[in-house]
Amino acid sequence: DTAVSQTPKYLVTQMGNDKSIKCEQNLGHDTMYWYKQDSKKFLKIMFSYNNKELIINETVPNRFSPKSPDKAHLNLHINSLELGDSAVYFCASSQGPNSPLHFGNGTRLTVT
Amino acid sequence: AQSVTQLDSQVPVFEEAPVELRCNYSSSVSVYLFWYVQYPNQGLQLLLKYLSGSTLVESINGFEAEFNKSQTSFHLRKPSVHISDTAEYFCAVTPISGGYQKVTFGIGTKLQVIP
Numbered sequence: 478d479t480a481v482s483q484t485p486k487y488l489v490t491q492m493g494n495d496k497s498i499k500c501e502q503n504l505g506h507d508t509m510y511w512y513k514q515d516s517k518k519f520l521k522i523m524f525s526y527n528n529k530e531l532i533i534n535e536t537v538p539n540r541f542s543p544k545s546p547d548k549a550h551l552n553l554h555i556n557s558l559e560l561g562d563s564a565v566y567f568c569a570s571s572q573g574p575n576s577p578l579h580f581g582n583g584t585r586l587t588v589t
Numbered sequence: 590a591q592s593v594t595q596l597d598s599q600v601p602v603f604e605e606a607p608v609e610l611r612c613n614y615s616s617s618v619s620v621y622l623f624w625y626v627q628y629p630n631q632g633l634q635l636l637l638k639y640l641s642g643s644t645l646v647e648s649i650n651g652f653e654a655e656f657n658k659s660q661t662s663f664h665l666r667k668p669s670v671h672i673s674d675t676a677e678y679f680c681a682v683t684p685i686s687g688g689y690q691k692v693t694f695g696i697g698t699k700l701q702v703i704p
Contacts, residue, residue, distance in 0.1 A: 481632070517696065518627075518677060518696065518697045519694075519696050519697075520633075520679065520694040520697075521694075522691050522692065525691075533691060535691075567632055567633070569632075569633075575621050575683050575684075575685065577623060577635040577638055578625075578633070578635070578692060579635075580625075580632030580633045580634070581632050582630070582631050582632045583630075583631070583632050
């Protein structure tokens with residue numbers, strides 16, 4: 478069974494469109510995250526939720542909106558996609574603060 | 590705030606040779622330290638972690654890392670690499686304090702094992 482799964486794996490879309498990425502974890506963790514990995518492999522946190530409550534919100538354009546319907550799910554909706562949004566987006570979860578992160582396999586978003 | 594420096598963006602090494610991937614960090618508070626590995630087209634996986642206790646920590650596949658507080662380093666080593674070790678390696682830190690803190694990652698080091 479996949480511990481942290483995210484869909485879709487690949488997402489190709491045009492500028493201006495709206496898209497969503499879904500994430501689910503079956504580890505029983507309370508904390509979930511979205512990370513963005515750019516073309517140079519640099520990883521930057523975007524959001525973190527603990528038990529459905531937003532706890533970390535980095536300087537991310539408000540076109541990005543996370544939603545956590547329950548503690549096992551954290552989705553990412555992106556409005557008005559731009560070329561610069563092209564990246565790999567990783568969902569992750571952890572048991573609590575300072576615990577190791579468990580990552581999904583990523584969603585490669587390409588905006589044309 | 591914390592920062593992580595991985596001095597080498599790429600490290601080519603021949604199979605069965607030893608390797609060291611360097612990681613230095615900066616922080617005004619004590620930190621936990623991690624190494625993660627990313628194989629092609631996959632997410633990051635925890636390789637090993639230092640939380641407390643012995644400063645030398647080991648992974649199940651032969652890697653080890655040593656926490657050096659005075660030099661603020663957490664270098665990753667393996668005495669003999671395999672082709673399957675080819676991957677991107679990320680050093681990461683997070684503050685030891687109450688509450689939810691951000692994990693800060695280095696830019697990664699690409700280990701390329703040459704047959």
